Amino acid sequence: MPTEPSPADLPRVDAPFAEQTLEVAPGPRARTVKLISGEVVDVPANWELLPPGDAGVTRRVKAAGPTWTMKEKKGRKSFSQGLWADAQQIDQARASMEATRSTASYAKAQVNAKKRREVKQNEYVEDFHAAVVAFLNFDPVYSAMAVRFATAVTNHATPVGSGTVARTQRIPIERRAESAVIAWMRHQTTGYDDMAIARVKGERREVRRQLAAQSRKLLAKYRSGAPDAIKQCPLARALRSTSVD
Incomplete structure (x- = not known):
């Protein structure tokens, strides 16, 4: 109300x-x-x-x-x-x-402020990447894949002005990392973007919930070190086609 x-x-x-x-x-x-x-x-x-x-x-x-x-x-x-x-x-x-x-002192202050923002942003990117790796918690056999995955999610989620969950301060960084991973997987490893979702209250939320459950099930294979995890895996395919420079 x-x-x-x-x-x-x-x-x-x-x-x-x-x-x-x-x-x-x-x-x-x-x-x-x-x-x-x-x-x-x-x-x-x-x-x-x-x-x-x-x-x-x-x-x-x-x-x-x-x-x-x-x-x-x-x-x-x-x-x-x-x-x-x-x-x-x-x-x-x-x-x-x-x-x-128009003053020199203002110009100098702006340059210094920009440097501080860049330092702060770089520190946050590092912290967020580490939080994503920690959330993934892949078995050591898939550690290289975990780093590549975390980099892809971080590159997408952390730019200033991106509007992603990674930019919010309302929840702990651990939850931001988890949400960013699930969101990335929703768009990169499922057919969500092409789904025709009925315009019924709560329907889109339910679809996202179901896809999140699928994503968590897929992550569990890599966490357990399952030898066949990478076989015909949509996550592996998505990472192969994603630039992580």
């Missing part, structure tokens, strides 16, 4: 909306928004919509306030549609940010 907004989330009645910092949704007409209370109001005439994408400018506009943060809900997720604010306020924030970015 949808949750009711708390009093703290609702617009105040003791001040005009244009003097309040609010969270809003797109309205039914141009230059209108819907408040969290459900009320539709016009955007002030001297306001403009700052598109999302420039965090530095957005922070400065918000600091100057007041602003209306516009979000649109699609399914369970909310997506930023920008920030309504005084047009002059936005222009000043852009000019200020441009001046800051």
Whole structure:
């Protein structure tokens, strides 16, 4: 059931909306928004919509306030549609940010920040690869295959912006590794991508559950060191055709 907004989330009645910092949704007409209370109001005439994408400018506009943060809900997720604010306020924030970015100190800070991100990413890739190998837990006879498999999964799952389960921080890395392996196998060793799945609530989840069970059964052969595990194996075929540079 949808949750009711708390009093703290609702617009105040003791001040005009244009003097309040609010969270809003797109309205039914141009230059209108819907408040969290459900009320539709016009955007002030001297306001403009700052598109999302420039965090530095957005922070400065918000600091100057007041602003209306516009979000649109699609399914369970909310997506930023920008920030309504005084047009002059936005222009000043852009000019200020441009001046800051033109300085040598800012350029140096950006280079250093990039290096830190690269170091952090490389460390995470190594940790994730190790977590995948640990989850696979293949018998020593298949250790080389385990490393190749882990590399294929890691290359797919860890790039920044990939949107995969490996990028989430909500679950431990061990669970991320497990989920990434099962997801990779679902797409590479089963016919999932070509399946015609009925649009019935829970049907896709059930199909994934069944395919995950098949994948775990296949992994069990390699964990036990079964001599015939690789024979006519879809995993072996998929890894042969996968680049792991």
